Amino acid sequence: MDFSKLPTNFFLTLFQYTKDVHSDQYPAVDPTREDLSLAGKVVIVTGASRGLGAKAFAPAFAKAGVRGLVLIATNSEALKNVEHEVYKINSEIQTLAIPTDISDGQAVASAFEKIKATFVHADILINNAGVNSDGEGAIISQADPERWWRQFEVNGKGTFLVTRSFINQLPTRETPATIINLTTGAAWKGNPMMPGYSVSKLVAQQLIPAIAPVHPNITAVALHPGLLDTDMLPxxxxxxxxxxxxxxxxxxxxxxxxxxxxLSGRVIASQWDVNDLLARKLEIQSGADLTIDIVGKFGPGQFA
Structure with missing residues (x-):
């Protein structure tokens, strides 16, 4: 697929939903704001050893003053480095690094036992862990079955296992909580050049509308982060x-x-302005905006 002739802001505007869009942090989402303080909260970040886990979520929640930060990934040495960077930002945070393969049910259960022993329970879950092993230009007829399936093991099953354990560790069904699942614009429309990644991330995205209606105490949102300078960007x-x-x-x-x-039950993009989203709150709540659905004319009335 040839992207070379497209304007550099193509993906910034392709799914533009708010009048204002952003590529960098702006005042409304500055985690050092007093009204965005998360003092007393405990956050779990999966995929915390690199990429967005290390560069976006761990620093932001440290700046927001959380009480505890649970860092989950498979690389124990890299997790130690992230802990070190967190302490540079906020030395009062209690961190808990747990090397874990989230596709392993026993490993996830063990991780949550450690979380319970240390913090009693967590309040916020960032399902950031994910893999893209398609390779650039890996159309489905040429995809390696094992590499293809590994994406579903991590992006799909792993996200499910961590989410299930997180919900079950909440003290009551009324305890407020937040779940953010990282998705991708490729899951919204599909990408024939990255079919395994696109479809496996759709699994994580569609867990969100499965959570929101039956757990009204939880704000469950799928987040498309946009294009970032990570090793997963082709x-x-x-x-x-x-x-x-x-x-x-x-x-x-x-x-x-x-x-x-x-926004619970819905999907958003990081570029969208949060004040514009708030201005459209009633519109969003009353319709099907920001959800995945099938497009077409349905019902017998169209044939009358």
Whole structure:
């Protein structure tokens, strides 16, 4: 797929839903704001050893003053480095690094036992862990079955296992909580050049409308972070405008407050202005905006 002739802001405007859009952090999502403080809260970040986990979410929640930060990934040495960076930002945070393969049910259960022993329970879950092993230009007829399935093991099953354990560790069904699942614009429309990644991330995205209606105490949102300078960004996409980790991390902090509950069950993009979203709150709540659905004319009336 040739992206070279597209304007650099193509993906910034492709799914533009709000009048104002952003590529970098702006005042409304600055995690150091007093009204965005998350003092007393405990946050779990999966995929915390690199990428958005290390550069966006861990720093943002540290700046928001959380009480505890649980860092989950498979690389124990990299997790130690992230802990070190967190303490530079806020030395009062209690961190808990747990090397875990989230696709392993026993490993996830063990991780949550450690979380319970240390913090009793967590309040916020960032399902950031994910893999893209398609390779650039890996159309489905050429995909390796094992590499294809590994994406579903992590992006689908792993996200489910962590989410299930997180919900079950909440003290009551009324305890307020937040779940943010990282998705991708490729899951919204599909990407024939990354079919395994696109479809497996759709699994994580569609867990959100499965949570929101039956757990009204939880703000459950799928978040498309945009294009970021990580090792998962294909070379062919690197000439486009990219979002910063600070934008995505600050938005996650903003989503962890009661004002964002109207977005529960829905999917948003990091570029969208949160004040514009708030201005459209009634419109969003009353319709099917920001949900995945089938397009077409249905029902017998069309044949009358």
């Amino acid at each position: 070379q062919s996409m690197r000439h486009f405008d990219r979002e910063t980790p600070e934008l995505v991390g600050g938005l996650a902090v903003w989503l962890s407050h009661p004002h964002a509950h109207f």
